[in-house]
Amino acid sequence: MAAFDLWWQDPGAEGFPFGFAIDASHEVGKQFLPEEMIGxxxxxxEARSRVGGGAEAQRLLDGFLxxxxxxHEGRYDYATYCALKVLDFPDDGTGFHDPAGVLEQRxxxxxxxxxxxxxxxxxxxxxxAEILPLMRPGAELGRRRLRLTLAALRPSLDRAGLAIHSDEPEDAARNVLEAIGPRVSQQMRRRLAASMLPVHVVHDEYLFLRVLQGFELSFAWIAVSLWQAIDAMPSAPATSLGWLHLANQLLREVSRLFPLIGSMQPAAFHEFRRYTEGASAIQxxxxxxxxxxxxRPDAERLDSPAYRSVPEVQAAVQEGLPTxxxxxxxxxxxxEADVALRGEIEAELAAFARQLLRWRQAHYQIARRFLGDRSGTGYTEGLPYLDKGRSVPVFRAASLRET
Ligand code: HEM
Known part of the structure; x- marks a missing residue:
């Protein structure tokens, strides 16, 4: 707390001592932060306007708070649990012009x-490791996780020209970490540190949070790609096709995270889940x-917990979100539309629909394994909600129906 008091005498966002709150969250979990720290x-x-500094640092500080x-403020939900504001993923489709550049950023x-x-x-x-000491996985599971993480990263590593040189997971992980290190900017390091605030001190919550964040990162870039595809379709269908191709690729690749989340220890998941009520990816x-x-979602789904849990998306749909x-x-x-290109676009859309269906299936299986007949943290009855959602058609047109 001394670091905070010192900083508070002349507060600038760039110099905010994130460490004091992050360390506490790692020592006791966000659920149990000491009163003094919350204070x-x-x-x-309350006196946020006292803090000076550049826009980027200010945004990070606000995201962190x-x-x-x-x-403490009664706003706990999925976005705050995953620290999505800290990570600052893109939230609209404007300003991106090149699928290759988007892929590189993702x-x-x-x-x-x-x-x-x-x-x-x-x-x-x-x-x-000293932090999150509860229910550490054994060596066999730990090595399996390294393999699964590397497998999830494989396409990105290949594209970045970072080969894995060993079959031994520890060596391979060390290689990869050395290769990735120089590519991660100082700013990204700050974001990474500030975005790991688990609710409890169970080892597996680290994995859970990073995997959720990995999915969210990909959803954000998939949405960018779809926005661009919609925009380009009337005047530049070949460009639109390129964006759709990227959306498909991202959705296919992100599913590599499912086996990794499947490596969570069920007992560990249930231990930290005691404190995640109210935070669900339904949001x-x-x-x-x-x-x-x-x-556009059917009226019944639009006016149901599925969209009531994401009021900003519900409002965007009601205001006529393009599709x-x-x-x-x-x-x-x-x-005058190019018939051949139109056929290729249709094929890409149908592939996207199939891919999304696979995503729902894989998610359903994970939920079934970890939850059984328990209800969800998003106040649904759990599996029956997901079961119904599995069959919602991605597109209405018969030619694009996922089969
Ligand atoms: C052990 C792992 C998981 C379990 C047990 C689980 C369980 C559930 C449950 C029960 C729901 C229904 C809403 C609720 O009441 O909470 C749900 C919704 C959802 N989950 Fe998961 N989930 C898991 C992992 C994930 C992961 C890794 C993601 C990736 C972001 C994810 C994304 C979603 C999404 C997008 C929804 C909303 C689906 C919709 O509204 O149609 N889940 N999950």
Missing amino acids: CLARLR DCALDK DLGLLALMGDLLGFELDALEGR SAGYKTVEALCR LEDALAAMNEDP
Whole structure:
């Protein structure tokens, strides 16, 4: 707390001592932060305008307070649990012009997030980890996790020209960490540190959080790609096709995170889940945006917990969010549209629908394994909710139906 008091005498966002709150969260869990610390952060929140500094540092500080004080301020939800504001993923489709550039940015983000997880698991395996000491996985499981993390990263590593030189998971992890290190900027390091505020001190919550963040990163970039595809479809269908191809690739690759989350120890999951009530990915604006950019959700789903849990996406849909289905319909009515390209676009959309269906299936299986007949943390009845959602068509048109 001394670090905070010193900083508070002349507060600038760049110099904020994140460490004092992050360390406490790692020592006792966000659920159990000491009153004194909450007091410091609440004092800062009340007099937030006293803090000077650049826009980037200010945004990071606000994101951090949003996450660190969520339980105290009664705002705890999925976005604050995952520290999504700290990570600052793109939240609209404007300003991106090139699928290759987007892929590179997504890859870098994934390497940073999952590289951080790799480092944590390696430290635990080799006896160096001090934080989140409860229910440490044994050596066999630890090594399996390294393999699964590396497998999830494989496409991004290949594209970045970072080969894995060993079959031994510890050596391979060390190689990869050395190679990724120089690519992760100082700013990203600060974001990584400030985005790991587990509610409890169970080892597996680290994995859970980083995997959720990895999915969210990908949903955000998939949404960017779909926005761009919709935008380009009327005037530049070949460009639109390129964006759709990217969206498909990202959705396919992110599913590599499912086996990794499947390596959580069920007892460990249930131990930290005691404190995550109210935070559920039913509140994932990224996932629902992807869904709603495909087509307008049916009225019944739009006015149900599925969209009531993401009011900003619900409002965007009600205000007429553009969709791939509408863009394609317009292309179908255009007598001058390139028929061959239209066929390729349809094929890419159908592939996306199939991929999303696979995603739902894999998610359903994970939920079934870890939850059984327990209810969800998003106040649904759990599996029956997901079961119903599995069959919601991604597109209405018969030609695009996932089969
Ligand atoms: C042990 C792992 C997991 C379990 C037990 C689980 C369970 C559930 C449950 C029960 C729901 C229904 C809403 C609720 O009441 O909470 C749900 C929704 C959802 N989950 Fe998961 N989940 C898991 C992992 C993940 C992961 C890794 C992601 C990736 C971001 C994810 C994304 C989603 C999404 C997007 C929804 C909303 C689906 C919709 O509204 O149609 N889940 N999950």
